[in-house]
Amino acid sequence: MTLTFNPEKYKELLTAYLPKIIKTEAENEQALVIVEDLMHRKRSAEEDEFYQLLITLIEKFEQEYYQINQQNNPQSMLLFLLDESGKNKVDLQAVLGSESLVDNILNGKEKITLELAQKLGDFFHVEAGLFRE
Secondary structure (H helix, E strand, C coil): CCCCCCHHHHHHHHHHHCCCCCCCHHHHHHHHHHHHHHHCCCCCHHHHHHHHHHHHHHHHHHHHHHHHHHCCCHHHHHHHHHHHHCCCHHHHHHHHCCHHHHHHHHCCCCCCCHHHHHHHHHHHCCCHHHHCC
16 A cells, blocks of 8 residues: 655645744754654654654754854753763663673763764764764
8 A cells, every 4th residue: 555645734734833944952842842752653644744854853952052152062961961861871772782882882881882872863863973072
């Protein structure tokens, strides 16, 4: 079965949520709530397009906002995102592979490689560059 894209349904989504360039943390939080809802269910083609649009807007905001505020400190960014997302070390271990690696990264004893940065970016739905110096 092939999903077809219905422009009218997409238009309804856009009208209901009025997505725009995210400029504040409050707007970012609102977009994250919508993404979280869409993330955990089967999406229609229109919802998936809307979901991708919101992810793009969120990534743009977070890349610009957090890079300025965190001054490219990957460990600080990781700790911040852990705190904000409600995730913990065990969640990171599942993504990165081992407790010692997670501990060393969080303590600044080990640098985040390009591969690990990509995994973290995918996990937190942000640009991988946030985890690179």
